[in-house]
Amino acid sequence: MDGLTPMVAAATALILAPLAGGLVLGLDRKLTARLQGRYGPPVSQPFYDLVKLFGKGARWVNRWPPFFAVLYAFGAAASVILFALGGDLLVLFFVHTLTIGFLVMGALAAVSPYSRIGAGRELIQAMIYEPLLLVVFMSFHQAAGSFDIAVVRSASSPLVGEIPLAWAALFLVFLIKMRKSPFDFSTAHHAHQELVQGIRTEYSGPFLALVELGHLYEIAFFLLLFSLFWPTAWGASAILAATFAASLLVDNVVPRMTWRWALRMVWIPGLLLVFANMAWIYYGL
Amino acid sequence: MQPLISTVILFPLAAAWLSWAAPTRSARKLLALPAGLVLMGLSGLIYAAGPVSFSPHPLWGRLLHVADYGLLAGILIIAVRLQSRLSWLLLLVQLGLLIGFDVGLEPPPPDGPKIVVDALGLTLCLVVNGIGGLVLVYSPAYIAAHEERIGRRNGPEKTFLFFMILFLGAMNGLIFANDGRWLFFFWELTTLCSFALIAHDRTKASLEAALRALWMTLLGGVFFLAGLILLYLETGGIALDRILSAPPSGMYLAGAALLCAAGLTKAAIPPFHKWLLGAMVAPAPVSALLHASTMVKAGAFLILRLMPAYAGTFLGWGIAWIGAFGFMAMGAAAIHQADTKRILACSTILNLGLIIACAGFGTAMAAAAAVLLLVFHALAKALLFLCVGAVEVKTGKRTLDDLKGLGARMPLTTGLMLIGILSLLLPPFGVVTGKWLLLKAAAADPLPLFFVILGMAFHLLLYVRWGGDLLSRPHGDRNWSLEPQPLSIRLSMLALTAGLAALSPLVPLLFSDFVVPVIRSVGLSPEGIAGWGPAGGYGLTYLPALAGALGAAVLAAAWISLRLPPEGGARPAYVGGADAVVEGEAGYKGPFNRFEPHQVTPYYFSAVFRSGLFNRLITAASAAILLMVLAGAVWIGDGGLPWMG
Numbered sequence: 001m002d003g004l005t006p007m008v009a010a011a012t013a014l015i016l017a018p019l020a021g022g023l024v025l026g027l028d029r030k031l032t033a034r035l036q037g038r039y040g041p042p043v044s045q046p047f048y049d050l051v052k053l054f055g056k057g058a059r060w061v062n063r064w065p066p067f068f069a070v071l072y073a074f075g076a077a078a079s080v081i082l083f084a085l086g087g088d089l090l091v092l093f094f095v096h097t098l099t100i101g102f103l104v105m106g107a108l109a110a111v112s113p114y115s116r117i118g119a120g121r122e123l124i125q126a127m128i129y130e131p132l133l134l135v136v137f138m139s140f141h142q143a144a145g146s147f148d149i150a151v152v153r154s155a156s157s158p159l160v161g162e163i164p165l166a167w168a169a170l171f172l173v174f175l176i177k178m179r180k181s182p183f184d185f186s187t188a189h190h191a192h193q194e195l196v197q198g199i200r201t202e203y204s205g206p207f208l209a210l211v212e213l214g215h216l217y218e219i220a221f222f223l224l225l226f227s228l229f230w231p232t233a234w235g236a237s238a239i240l241a242a243t244f245a246a247s248l249l250v251d252n253v254v255p256r257m258t259w260r261w262a263l264r265m266v267w268i269p270g271l272l273l274v275f276a277n278m279a280w281i282y283y284g285l
Numbered sequence: 286m287q288p289l290i291s292t293v294i295l296f297p298l299a300a301a302w303l304s305w306a307a308p309t310r311s312a313r314k315l316l317a318l319p320a321g322l323v324l325m326g327l328s329g330l331i332y333a334a335g336p337v338s339f340s341p342h343p344l345w346g347r348l349l350h351v352a353d354y355g356l357l358a359g360i361l362i363i364a365v366r367l368q369s370r371l372s373w374l375l376l377l378v379q380l381g382l383l384i385g386f387d388v389g390l391e392p393p394p395p396d397g398p399k400i401v402v403d404a405l406g407l408t409l410c411l412v413v414n415g416i417g418g419l420v421l422v423y424s425p426a427y428i429a430a431h432e433e434r435i436g437r438r439n440g441p442e443k444t445f446l447f448f449m450i451l452f453l454g455a456m457n458g459l460i461f462a463n464d465g466r467w468l469f470f471f472w473e474l475t476t477l478c479s480f481a482l483i484a485h486d487r488t489k490a491s492l493e494a495a496l497r498a499l500w501m502t503l504l505g506g507v508f509f510l511a512g513l514i515l516l517y518l519e520t521g522g523i524a525l526d527r528i529l530s531a532p533p534s535g536m537y538l539a540g541a542a543l544l545c546a547a548g549l550t551k552a553a554i555p556p557f558h559k560w561l562l563g564a565m566v567a568p569a570p571v572s573a574l575l576h577a578s579t580m581v582k583a584g585a586f587l588i589l590r591l592m593p594a595y596a597g598t599f600l601g602w603g604i605a606w607i608g609a610f611g612f613m614a615m616g617a618a619a620i621h622q623a624d625t626k627r628i629l630a631c632s633t634i635l636n637l638g639l640i641i642a643c644a645g646f647g648t649a650m651a652a653a654a655a656v657l658l659l660v661f662h663a664l665a666k667a668l669l670f671l672c673v674g675a676v677e678v679k680t681g682k683r684t685l686d687d688l689k690g691l692g693a694r695m696p697l698t699t700g701l702m703l704i705g706i707l708s709l710l711l712p713p714f715g716v717v718t719g720k721w722l723l724l725k726a727a728a729a730d731p732l733p734l735f736f737v738i739l740g741m742a743f744h745l746l747l748y749v750r751w752g753g754d755l756l757s758r759p760h761g762d763r764n765w766s767l768e769p770q771p772l773s774i775r776l777s778m779l780a781l782t783a784g785l786a787a788l789s790p791l792v793p794l795l796f797s798d799f800v801v802p803v804i805r806s807v808g809l810s811p812e813g814i815a816g817w818g819p820a821g822g823y824g825l826t827y828l829p830a831l832a833g834a835l836g837a838a839v840l841a842a843a844w845i846s847l848r849l850p851p852e853g854g855a856r857p858a859y860v861g862g863a864d865a866v867v868e869g870e871a872g873y874k875g876p877f878n879r880f881e882p883h884q885v886t887p888y889y890f891s892a893v894f895r896s897g898l899f900n901r902l903i904t905a906a907s908a909a910i911l912l913m914v915l916a917g918a919v920w921i922g923d924g925g926l927p928w929m930g
Contacts, residue, residue: 061856110757113883131742
């Protein structure tokens, strides 16, 4: 029976994660539309899109984008499964790096201007948010005493009280990963994109569906990370609701910015704030 | 065991002279290949035999002392003839220190063993000779093609093999020497070999680069001697094992700091990084062997060796700072580089910075990280340099822009290069395992951690950009055919890849037999880590599972992408309907309906990272950190800092 429990956890994560991610995405689109005075698509629109894309024929520039689309979906799913199985936050960080690397390499491998510029911007995005993500994990380690997810989850007091600035940093990372303004310069869910679809330009048909699926897994991964800040049912819901509301607000208020702006705005305040938080705890103030 | 050690030091000396005397190119080739294999075999036997320590006949010691002066005099003559004022000034300082030491202080010969073989030395010996052997196999074909390409028929090819093999002998001596004077001799011997090999092409650029390398490593030699003298004055001995077990007092830490500074110059850590970047004018085997896996690792090796001396003191903390700052600085400096060899050089320095930062952190976990990084980075970097060399030999090009689309022309080399690149970035490869352990070890120390984290972001950008560029191909299918390549080049690259790919997932299984002894040999106790073997917790056990899952995913992805039907599937890239393909090149219909090929260059961020101000800032900041650490080692001594436990 013992051997089955991790398998059950993994299978549950595998199936539930894209559902959760899709719902968040759908809700986001619906509420954004309402804020803009439109009706908006149904909340389950992402799933309709997935089904539609999987049903399309494959068009490809060369065989690398399809190849890396599969690996990207695998990496994203692996992050969620590894989280469900418990273990080390740093391992999750490296697997996450793997995932983004695959997506970018697939886009770079297509000799397409939009794709390559989008991939370059995605790489800059990754460079921007990775230090932040790592520092958030370091904050977890500092507050809870270990990188182990099980230990972090069983911390005595909700971590959001001890490392609130880490939440702020993770929120910035979430904005970037969700491809929300002001950080949607690599690709976006909206049609108005000066790079067509940016990094996703040359992924099409079932392979775009895989990229979308991977994206849903990534959203779920971040939802799980946010839940670590307050691991109880109500606490996690509160954190997630607050994060979601904040991201909705920012997305609809701020326009798309450039990567240079993003680099300055995310690194300088983001890193400084989190390090300040860490130093606060480290020097025992 | 004694004869094995003596052979592994002396055999290369003999083989080097033989290769000099060999009359024809094929005779030299016939010598290089078995020499490489012999060294690999010897190192395996030595590793299997385990730690040992002994003293050869005192006559060797006297011979070595004489040879030491001869070596310094020889380099002095070269420096004078090449009019490198810095070099001969530094050499005069070295000679002065050496004479002052021998004649003025008259240290008695150490009563301890002159040769000490411990787990750390065994590991490095395996790395040096394993990779060295493979590079020796690779060299003859490469050098022949290289000379052909630069248009020299009667070039100084015999000096190439002479110095390469001599260098391996010098490295082996360096690894095993326990007597400080012996270590110094082998240290300066590697300096000489490095100089000669960088200057191989005899062009103006290579001579300049070689002379810069010479004076910077000679500066390291001055630090070395000064540190040795200080340590002798404090502890009364020059045998490393005695020094390391002596209690720190007075100028002990200052001496240790100077020895570490010598290691920093050898490892080209900022502010001493310029020489390694310039050394990339050397042929690829030289870069692969000296400037990626072995000689620069000797600097890190010395700092690791000295861990018991400074663990828990201000110096240890300072060394972690220097290593971490070097990591970040070289990551930033590498971003604007377009020459792949320079990217690799910056990347080498930054990984060495990580190893040195591990040594500075001083915990068992950090030591484990250092060992993993040492071994796997050496393998990966040597592989990458050899691949870049193979590309250079075939196409004459080595900038990132020129490598675009290489996958179609040279599929095997590109594939191996990609594995090398991925091994530096992704789990489950050994370098990432080392970085993971490093992050765990550093988690308690926010200040160096800041640099490590930033450096990792730069590192990612660097290599994913390169990997993606390699793969870019125009639309459709091309027939893939294996590129013609000399067998020795292909085999050596394949062997390195096989080693890298096979060893990485096995790290949890090999951990207690191969890594833990090294942790013990630097004076740390591996508590809390031994449980990370296959019987332990989640720790390292994820590696084989992740490797397996990744392998399965790669196979599935390959199967899916290869099953795509070619007809009706492949189309040119989207450019709003104006796409056009002319002679296999993809582009679009531009103004006046003229065909414009797609041209996209990677981001280089030259505006920020190339500027002279930025580079001067790096050198100034790292020099400032180094000076503060040296000063702190003298004034704070072994007291440690108030906030250190």
